[in-house]
Amino acid sequence: MIIGLPKEIKKNEYRVAATPNAVAALVRAGAEVLFESDCGKGSGFPNEAYEAAGAKMAAREDVYRRSDMIYKVKEIEEAEYGLLHEGQTVFTYLHTNAHPHEAEVLMEKNVTGIAYEDIDDENGGFPALAPMSVLAGKGGFLAALYFSQSVHGGNGLLLNRIAGVRTPEVTIIGCGNSGLGAAELASSFGNKVTILDVNFKAMEKAKQILPPNVEFLASNRENLLACLKRTDVLINCILWNKTRKDHLVNREDLKLMKPGALIVDVACDDHGAIETSVSTSHDDPVYTVDGIMHYVVDNIPSAFSQTASETLSAATLPYALAMVKKGVVQALLDDKHLRRGLSTYKGKLTLLETAEKNNMPYTDALEALKA
Numbered sequence: 001m002i003i004g005l006p007k008e009i010k011k012n013e014y015r016v017a018a019t020p021n022a023v024a025a026l027v028r029a030g031a032e033v034l035f036e037s038d039c040g041k042g043s044g045f046p047n048e049a050y051e052a053a054g055a056k057m058a059a060r061e062d063v064y065r066r067s068d069m070i071y072k073v074k075e076i077e078e079a080e081y082g083l084l085h086e087g088q089t090v091f092t093y094l095h096t097n098a099h100p101h102e103a104e105v106l107m108e109k110n111v112t113g114i115a116y117e118d119i120d121d122e123n124g125g126f127p128a129l130a131p132m133s134v135l136a137g138k139g140g141f142l143a144a145l146y147f148s149q150s151v152h153g154g155n156g157l158l159l160n161r162i163a164g165v166r167t168p169e170v171t172i173i174g175c176g177n178s179g180l181g182a183a184e185l186a187s188s189f190g191n192k193v194t195i196l197d198v199n200f201k202a203m204e205k206a207k208q209i210l211p212p213n214v215e216f217l218a219s220n221r222e223n224l225l226a227c228l229k230r231t232d233v234l235i236n237c238i239l240w241n242k243t244r245k246d247h248l249v250n251r252e253d254l255k256l257m258k259p260g261a262l263i264v265d266v267a268c269d270d271h272g273a274i275e276t277s278v279s280t281s282h283d284d285p286v287y288t289v290d291g292i293m294h295y296v297v298d299n300i301p302s303a304f305s306q307t308a309s310e311t312l313s314a315a316t317l318p319y320a321l322a323m324v325k326k327g328v329v330q331a332l333l334d335d336k337h338l339r340r341g342l343s344t345y346k347g348k349l350t351l352l353e354t355a356e357k358n359n360m361p362y363t364d365a366l367e368a369l370k371a
């Protein structure tokens, strides 16, 4: 199998799907790996490291033209549509529910699309999403640390326990992957941290690993409003149901917050759990509503591209290796968790969420593979 590693073209995207160590493992498993010049540069992996791992540099068009499987990070951009060819596999974050046109192109071209974000595991988790969420939570706290500084438009509070000074309060909604990432850093800086969740088991588990300066509260309107009044930073880490029309924090609730308090919306659903949230970019990360600064960057992990590439590559490599060793179809047939990520196959849409959300015809993945 020939695997192609293109350079990501999305603005501010510095990650790469496979590190040189992952490439060495793919080559040992029998793959030929082609890479586009500088595909790993933004993550600190030079071309020489890929060559030393056994990959061959090729022009972008050749990477796409010759590869059986394109191994990348972000969705397929319009500029990449024309480079795909029939029978090819793309293994990446696809997010076809948000990008139905991308799904249509993959189907038209008979491309096998396997989405990282939909591969699940035996515990109901999403192994290629979780490591990015943890990084996003940590990055969310670091953004709070930065934007609390007066020189960056904040209220000049250092989010750290300091003798003689009131300890800052950080409220985190959601005790999942990103919430735990945010809580780990916020608590290690000595802040008074409160986590709110509706899942008591998740909070019980988190209580075992987080220090005593973290309090756990049931997520309900009364507890949330009490936290809003006293918090210096609110970090939203909820997995929000995209079909919900209500909010947990309404615009009028911002009036309850302390002047200069900060909202970091890691979940970054536009007008989702936080009514006033609209996603932003690393180039222009913050805006202010009713005196409350909002940070709603939708690809926080790309700021930590080297760490993110290493964790993402480690999470997806076992599936890539299985596809190299068995072939894509057999690997999909053998592993129901990888198959859960199958979005398009031979012109059929095999991802239920995308079909339901966009009113498109759906075919069960196993049925499509066996047809």
Ligand SMILES: NC(=O)c1ccc[n+]([C@@H]2O[C@H](COP(=O)([O-])OP(=O)(O)OC[C@H]3O[C@@H](n4cnc5c(N)ncnc54)[C@H](O)[C@@H]3O)[C@@H](O)[C@H]2O)c1
Pocket: 129, 130, 132, 133, 134, 136, 173, 174, 175, 176, 177, 178, 179, 196, 197, 198, 199, 202, 219, 237, 238, 239, 240, 248, 265, 266, 267, 268, 296, 297, 298, 299, 300, 301
């Ligand atoms: N901004 C970014 O760059 C970035 C990066 C990665 C993930 N994300 C997003 O972050 C969000 C969270 O991801 P995750 O992996 O941490 O999810 P997760 O499923 O691990 O955790 C979500 C938590 O929210 C809790 N929750 C649900 N409803 C709640 C409520 N009403 N009150 C309090 N808690 C509630 C759940 O019980 C769960 O514990 C997702 O939407 C994900 O797409 C953003």
